[in-house]
Amino acid sequence: MQEKVMSLSKAVDLIQYGMLLAVGGNAMHRNPTLFFLELATRPVENLKLCAAAIGIAGDILVATHQADTAYFGFFGLENEAGLAPGMRRAMEKDGSCRAVEGS
């Protein structure tokens, strides 16, 4: 087995223009939020997201207009947090992200 431990910065460097990213966790639960916050500080764009429930991590990249497509069954944060704010703004107002909804 090969050792694969690296810094957050090095791991985020792996993400390139136009990639399709699957987002782990569910809504506000075990979502890889810090990884996506680090990605939001980078210039990488035209990303695509997918998950059954993308959650707050993916919402960050939709809010920064770095994600142009989202494949999802549900795109919200549940409970008091309501619908995902970046998704609503990007899909209802800015038109910067295309929704491909499944079930």
Next chain:
Amino acid sequence: MIHALRAGACGIPFMPVGGMWGSDLVAQRPEFFQIMKSPFEGEPVVCVKALIPDYAIVHVQEADIYGNCRILGPTFQDILLTRAAKKTIITTERLVGTYRMQEEPKLTAIPHFIVEAVVELPGGAYPGICYPEYLTVDWDVYKAYQGAVKAGTVREFAGEVLKRRS
């Protein structure tokens, strides 16, 4: 969505879906949904195109240095996401010895050979929840995020959150 990922994980270009009849989604997104005839009896069947993510990015509670991971509590669709993706990036609450996987091998949710990177990142799901490490949303930070979305300053918000951790 689950079937699209299952098709990706199985290495097939699409998969029939049992539902979707009566939904406008099928007509709205022809690049993702198509209706075909069953090759057996000829009845119509909705099909969904495979999704093959370049990376699955998953936060777990325990990983070893090689990328073997344990997920405590619900796994959601994470096992499927990692099988559909070409490679997986792990962020983990803590690094553990491989002995932890050897104690109960069947509890290894993600095996090392599909993992490309492991990042030790306590609080990696912050300001969200990561059972059993932190059980409530940090609502002050979440409200600050909502404000940043409205103000169009999410990149600055991200920089501030990361700076506070360093």
